[in-house]
Amino acid sequence: MKKVSSKVVERLLIYRRLLRLYMQTDGPNIYSHQLSRMTGFSSAQVRRDLMEIGYFGSSAHGYDAEELLKSIDEFVNISEDFSIALVGLGQLGRAILDYFQGHGPNLRIEVGFDINPQKIDRVIQGCRCFHVDRMDEVLKNTNILVGIIAVPATNAQDIADRFISNGINSLLNYTPTRLQLPPHVFVENIDLMNSIEKAIFFARRPR
Amino acid sequence: MKKVSSKVVERLLIYRRLLRLYMQTDGPNIYSHQLSRMTGFSSAQVRRDLMEIGYFGSSAHGYDAEELLKSIDEFVNISEDFSIALVGLGQLGRAILDYFQGHGPNLRIEVGFDINPQKIDRVIQGCRCFHVDRMDEVLKNTNILVGIIAVPATNAQDIADRFISNGINSLLNYTPTRLQLPPHVFVENIDLMNSIEKAIFFARRPR
DNA sequence: TTCACGTTGTGATTTTTTTCACATGATTGC
DNA sequence: GCAATCATGTGAAAAAAATCACAACGTGAA
Structure with missing residues (x-):
């Protein structure tokens, strides 16, 4: 499996947390610029990070929040106890x-x-x-x-x-x-x- | 005053802490490779960091621990209450x-x-x-x-x-x-x- | 004095991380 | 159907951080 830096993991875990909150109140999809505003990281950085885990959005609707969350979950793989x-x-x-x-x-x-x-x-x-x-x-x-x-x-x-x-x-x-x-x-x-x-x-x- | 990155400040504060301990038990001078071993940072990095604050050691005796500590103290300037x-x-x-x-x-x-x-x-x-x-x-x-x-x-x-x-x-x-x-x-x-x-x-x- | 040794200070280089910028593609309004 | 719009994915560039590697220096031994 591809090696990934500690910084990227840190940010992915932050997206993960924010996505959970986001899904409770907002729509089913989310854009990199939204994650950017929420985190303070640039939107390019957000996209780069998501590239790392091989999740791809659509140019029209950005990312499907639920799918993205699942992808990050799978990647970090800390779901089981x-x-x-x-x-x-x-x-x-x-x-x-x-x-x-x-x-x-x-x-x-x-x-x-x-x-x-x-x-x-x-x-x-x-x-x-x-x-x-x-x-x-x-x-x-x-x-x-x-x-x-x-x-x-x-x-x-x-x-x-x-x-x-x-x-x-x-x-x-x-x-x-x-x-x-x-x-x-x-x-x-x-x-x-x-x-x-x-x-x-x-x-x-x-x- | 010169701008200095958060990472450098972080390390300087670590040197500062270690120098205090070091002076209690060890000699009056200290080498970059000792600070390297103590911190896990490379000795070149230690020397670079100390360059930042304009403190210079001697090639024979390394750094004078007390003077170095004072230099870092002055630089970070958090001595007063x-x-x-x-x-x-x-x-x-x-x-x-x-x-x-x-x-x-x-x-x-x-x-x-x-x-x-x-x-x-x-x-x-x-x-x-x-x-x-x-x-x-x-x-x-x-x-x-x-x-x-x-x-x-x-x-x-x-x-x-x-x-x-x-x-x-x-x-x-x-x-x-x-x-x-x-x-x-x-x-x-x-x-x-x-x-x-x-x-x-x-x-x-x-x- | 002279030489060998070990350390510093630092230019150059490499590696890592971030940003830029734009081609590509999907959608919407007309 | 088509143009305008807006996001994505990503090669290329830039910036930041760390490492390399070595000249220069001071010391101590012979």
Whole structure:
């Protein structure tokens, strides 16, 4: 299957989300310039992105929203249920848990890990919680492919290593730590402090 | 002053953070290949980035860590205290509050807004909380330049507009809404669902 | 002093990403 | 039926970002 850049995937997922909203209220078809307005990406970019997944519209009616949505769904192929593990159930970890268990029906944080005895062996928001020491044991018996890291920065690398040694090759890193990873592992860094510092920088400097 | 891309700023802020750690334990000087190993960026990229801010090392001892840090600090210029406003004090908003008030000494979420009466007119984590209806009034009397949006997706645009009409031109958007903004406004989108969907995608597809 | 070594700074190049611009094709109004 | 209109798909161009590769330099050992 054709390789596709992370940026394109990101935008496709955005179209996907917007299409769902669009279909609830608007007509059955949609134009690239509409997606452009909704996203802020240029209409040429929208068309290029849709080319990538081999979906073709008509020059008269643009794209059939429902078909397009289905095409993107097929392409990203995350419709079936998907299990995730989360390490770190502090304030941030619980917010993440809350956010994901609330929203999407197709993804689910299956298990959580922490070192705080208050969190362990409970079920929080439908997520079974274990002591971090049991990661290997627990992960062995699941088919989790994505790990979320929401621990203090100093422990992030350890947790990442543990995930990887259990065959997990896609990580969400909510710490500012720059993880050292083998090249086949995907990581998305969500660095809250970095984001706000950038925002502060550009609050005063033009782009 | 020279314009500099968001990507470069992002990396400079990462170097800045790592330099602080590095200086606590390691020698007074540092090489581009060390920063490369720590960050995952190539050493050539590190050198290019440092060129941008006009800091020059020596070919024998690399960079003087302290001087370099000072140069980056001067460049990003976010050392003095900096006030921020946060709208939305739900689970996510409070996690953000917790995170930022805990960490950096130089930035501070000064005021918060919500519609939940339980949150209003209290001080949470050193952040004074008001009803959203009082945004104009409260923001008028501060010199806040950065706004954080952590409300339900459907309200995000309204809040953004309100921020902008009060002269705030740099936003952190924690909702999946794609904001429509005038071109001078900087926005950093932190789209949690998008991130995890990307991670799921790349868990199964090579890059 | 001189040479070997390792690092910087950077021009040139490559790669990636985005935009331009237009031929093509479908539809509508007349 | 035909012209006018408006979107698409895409080759070509441009812009942005990253990498290559090497001259120049400073140091330390001999």
